[in-house]
Structures are given as structure tokens and as C-alpha cells.
Amino acid sequence: MALDRISLQAHAGEFLCIVGPSGSGKSTLLRVLAGLHRQSAGDVHIQADRPGTPLTAMVFQEHALLPWRTVRDNVTFGLENRGVGRAEREARAREMLAMVGLARFAQHYPHQLSGGMKQRVGIARALANDPEVLLMDEPLAALDAQTRTIMQEELLRIWATLGKTVVYVTHSLEEALLLGDRVVLLTARPGRVSQIYPVDLGRPRALEVRASPAYGALLEKIWSRLREEVVRAMEADRGVDPEAIGG
Amino acid sequence: MRAVGRWLGERWITIGSPLTVLVLWEWASATGLLRAVFFPRPSTIAGHLRDLAMDGTLWGHAATTLVRIGWSFSLAAILGVAIGLAMGLWRRLREGLDPVFAVIYPIPSVLFLPLVSFLVPPGEIALVVTTAVTSFFLIAFTTTHGVRQIDRLVVEAARHYGARGWRLFAAVLLPGALPFIFTGLRLGLGFALIVVVAVEIVSASRGLGALLWLSWQVLKVEDMYATFFVIALLGALLSYGLAALRARLLPWVPDAGDR
Numbered sequence: 001m002a003l004d005r006i007s008l009q010a011h012a013g014e015f016l017c018i019v020g021p022s023g024s025g026k027s028t029l030l031r032v033l034a035g036l037h038r039q040s041a042g043d044v045h046i047q048a049d050r051p052g053t054p055l056t057a058m059v060f061q062e063h064a065l066l067p068w069r070t071v072r073d074n075v076t077f078g079l080e081n082r083g084v085g086r087a088e089r090e091a092r093a094r095e096m097l098a099m100v101g102l103a104r105f106a107q108h109y110p111h112q113l114s115g116g117m118k119q120r121v122g123i124a125r126a127l128a129n130d131p132e133v134l135l136m137d138e139p140l141a142a143l144d145a146q147t148r149t150i151m152q153e154e155l156l157r158i159w160a161t162l163g164k165t166v167v168y169v170t171h172s173l174e175e176a177l178l179l180g181d182r183v184v185l186l187t188a189r190p191g192r193v194s195q196i197y198p199v200d201l202g203r204p205r206a207l208e209v210r211a212s213p214a215y216g217a218l219l220e221k222i223w224s225r226l227r228e229e230v231v232r233a234m235e236a237d238r239g240v241d242p243e244a245i246g247g
Numbered sequence: 248m249r250a251v252g253r254w255l256g257e258r259w260i261t262i263g264s265p266l267t268v269l270v271l272w273e274w275a276s277a278t279g280l281l282r283a284v285f286f287p288r289p290s291t292i293a294g295h296l297r298d299l300a301m302d303g304t305l306w307g308h309a310a311t312t313l314v315r316i317g318w319s320f321s322l323a324a325i326l327g328v329a330i331g332l333a334m335g336l337w338r339r340l341r342e343g344l345d346p347v348f349a350v351i352y353p354i355p356s357v358l359f360l361p362l363v364s365f366l367v368p369p370g371e372i373a374l375v376v377t378t379a380v381t382s383f384f385l386i387a388f389t390t391t392h393g394v395r396q397i398d399r400l401v402v403e404a405a406r407h408y409g410a411r412g413w414r415l416f417a418a419v420l421l422p423g424a425l426p427f428i429f430t431g432l433r434l435g436l437g438f439a440l441i442v443v444v445a446v447e448i449v450s451a452s453r454g455l456g457a458l459l460w461l462s463w464q465v466l467k468v469e470d471m472y473a474t475f476f477v478i479a480l481l482g483a484l485l486s487y488g489l490a491a492l493r494a495r496l497l498p499w500v501p502d503a504g505d506r
Contacts, residue, residue: 036407054409064404068422068499077418081409109499129408 002028004190006042010133015159015166017176019226020186020194021233026169027061029191030137033167034058046132054078057131061138063118065110071097071121072106078129096124099158116147120154127162136168140175152178153207160204173223177215178205185226188233197222287469296473304458309477312443312454315371316485319378320439326379327386327435328428334387335394335424336416348384356381356442357449374451378443382435389434393427394420426500429493436489440482455481 002025010016020026031037033044034056046055057078065074073080075096076089084092097103100120110118119139126134140148152175159166159179170176176183177199185194199218201209209215255262269289275281276288299305334341359380364373397420405419447456455478462470493500 034407036403058404058407060400060404062400064398064400066401066405066419066422068425068497077405077410078408080418081411081414111499111501125408 002189002191003032003039004192006191006193008184008193010165010167011181012047012165013163015168015179015181016184017180017182018167018169018184018186019171019173019176019222020191021188021226021230022171023189023233023237024186024229025189025191026171026186027137029186030058030135030167030169033133034135048132050130050132052082053130053132054082055131056133056135057126057129059119059122059126059134059136059139061141063110063115063122065118065121065125067110069109070106071102071108071110071113074110074121075124075128077125092128093124096128099127099161100124100154114147115143116151119143119151123155123158127158127164132165134164134166136166138169138171141171148175149207155179156205173219173226174210177201177219177222178207178209183222185222185229188229188236194229195222195225285468287472292469292472292476295467295469296476299470299473305473305477308453308455308458308474309481312447312456313481315375315378315443315447315454316436316439318375319443320382320436322375323379323382323386323435323439324432327383327431328390331387331390331428331431332394332421332424334391336420341391348387352381352384352388356438357445360446360450374443374446377446378439381442382439385438386428386431386435389427389431390424393424393431396427397423425497426493429489429497433486433489433493436485437482440478440485444478 006029008016018026018029028037032039033046036058048055066077069077072090072093075093076084079089079092093106094103097106100123102117102120102124105113105117110121113121119142122139140151143151156179168176168179173183180199183197183199185197186192187194197218201212201215201218272281272286273289276283276286296305330344334344356377360373360377363377363380367373367376401423402415402419405415410418443454444456444459447454448460451457455474459471459474459478462468462474
């Protein structure tokens, strides 16, 4: 069992971050929300205000773009599947690519882009579908540190512009504090909600927030709790297989 | 002029290596190091090639072989891609056909000629079908693998964004398999040439294989080598042609220096 008795509510327009040790079922939770994974018990409710748009759109960790489609055609893929007309599709793609700063790359193929650019396309693809909830599964984990920092700022800007509800899974507590309105801490396997921390660091938020005492105090507070869970997860792994320590 | 110079600068090994072989051969045959009866000088062979081309013999045989390859390859490509896709998509079919294919595939294609002749009208049709057998297996294998190797995450993402049924096949599974299908087609086309020549040697009176064998039997060694050269050239042209077609049709595949 990956998850156990998860009860969570995201408010409209909220940026909700989920952290937890490896194997706490963070990604599974997101996949349940996306409808990619059927939970054995329990319900997911998403309030749909606008009929015709999907409930969720996912940004995958490994971008998962279609290599044989241009950047533009990747962004319009979901719209195409829903039968949205060509003119509207292309207008939406232009708008979203401009938003993520890739307007000039509409006709490129994914293999011609860097990792950060591919992930921008992934974000544009999700946003083009105008979902009720944007789901992001460690979208920056595969990027190098500098690109990740730039992308975090970009995400803050895009979120401020669109005001979407976001559920964001990350293994980086720093990232969660920089981006989130609240941080949900999951326990080690099976994942349960350990604690929910409001992030009262003000908005708009920028990288400078990391220098503030409030940030440091909150980071310390959540980390001491997360640390316990990580150690517990490692010990549990050791119990199963003595060879696989620290994996 | 500078473009030509740069082209030569990049390709000198590619151009130079066969030239070196020819020059060494010419020298060895001229000095008697190689017996000219079996290894005539390349310049002599070139003369015979010109004669064969001038009197039309070569074109007739080449056209016959090309038409046979065209039919065989088309047959193998259509059936191979269709069955390969089906095997890639449906596990049951794959499990059923895999052992059958595994047993038939390694049999040298020429051995199918008598068997095929019982099943279809002997002669031209039997020849075309026999030639298609090995190509069919190669194309079916690579196509199946092409479907199977598609990144599961990409398929999952496509489904998440609403691709189902026919749309999932046409927009995701087929394009995902296409690079492998092209590799299969290229291998299949190469083998169609190999097998058609072999089949022509054992059973035909026309075609490049027949010309080659006839030249050898009457010890017109120069004509044999000339035919050899034409077959090799034909193979290279077909292969490069398909590679160029692939580069045009599949612009998303990064160029891996595969020409």
C-alpha cells in the first residue's frame, strides 16, 4: 500500500506543495488526482466551474513530450483530442508559448530543445488545456541547479498571472517554501498526512525570501519533522533488504 | 569550388578507400601478381561494363531484377508492417506468432523456392514470393519492436491528454514505431536484393543474378565482375535512397550519422 487515509483539500487558486521521503507515495497521490492510477478506496472531488475543460492537467517529471510533434503541436495535443478547432488551438498555443518564453520555438522538435525548455513546453501543454487543477510531479527535479532556480521564478510569475490551483510534488523543501501557500508533509510508507504547514512568507514571493529569518525558521521546523520520516523510511528499507541501505 | 573542396576534405576517406583498392588491384593484375584469368584488371572490367551497357544486355537484366525487387519488397513491406504492428499491439498475437517466426526465419530463403512453387504458380510469382520471405520477417520483427519500445511515459501522457483508440494509434503508437519501421524497411530492401540475386542464380534465365551466373559458367569473368559491380551499386543506391527518404519523412529523429 502506497497511501493510507489521505485527506486533503486544496483551495481554489492555491499553490499546494507536497513533500515527503522517497516512497511516501507523493507521485502516487498525484497520479490518483490525475486519474492515471485508480485508488483502492476513497474519492477525489474537483469542483468544475467551467464545463468542457478538463479537471486536471499534469506536468510530468520527465517532460513526456511526443518527440514526433513540434513544440506547437505538443501544446495543442490535448485540445486536438477534445475537438477544439484549428484557429483556436493555434491561438492558444501562441499565447501559452509566449507565456513560457518559447514563442520563437513553436516549429522546433523536442530533441532540439534543452531540458529546461522541454519542461517549459510541458508546462505550456498543461496550461493550454486550462484545467481546474494543475498537477506537477517534480517538474524541475531533472534540471541542473541554475536552470531550476530560473524555472522556479518563472513558475511563480506564471502562477501569479493565471491564478491556477496547483498541486505540486517535490522532494525539495526549499522549493516547496519558495513556491507554496501550504506545505503538506507525508509520512514514510504508507504515506499519510503527517502535518500541514501554512507558508506565511508573503506574496509576491521571490528568491530573496530565502534570506529572511521566517523562511529559515520554517525550513528548520519542517525539516526536523521530515528528517524523522526520512530516517524511518531508510530503516524500513533496511528491514526489508540489508543490502539496500541509502537507496 | 570551395564547397567542392570542403566536401572532398570531409569525405576523402570514403572516396579514397575504394579507389585505393581498385588501384592496387589494377597494379596486381597488370604485374601478374593476381592471375588475370580470374582477376582481370578493373580497367578491362570497366570496358566490358560499357559494352554490356551499350548493347542493352545490362539494362534488360537490371530492369527485370528491379521489377522483381519492387514486387517482393512491396509485398514484404505491406504484410510485414501490418502484422508487425498487430504483434506490437496485441500480446496474445505476439505470443502465438513469435515461436512460428523464430523457427521459419533462420531458414535460408532460397530453400523456400520449391515449397513456394507448390503453393503459388511456379515461375515469376514463386520467385517474387520467395524473395519476399526474409524481408517480411525482418520488417515484421523491427516493426513489432518499434511498437514495444515506445516510452510508456509518453503513451501515458498522451492518454492523460485525451488520446484514445484510433487517435492513440495514429498520433502516438504509429509515429513512435516509425523510426524502427524505417530501419526494418531498409534491412528488408537490402535482403530483397540479396535473395533475388540468389534465386535468379538457381532458377531464372533473366535478371542480374542469372547474368552473373551465366557469365561465370562460360568463363566470361569480366562480365561477371561487371555484373557484380552493378549489383553492389544497386544495393548502395537503394539503401541510401531509403535513408534519404527517412530523413525527409521523419524530421524529429535526431541525425545519428546514419546515412
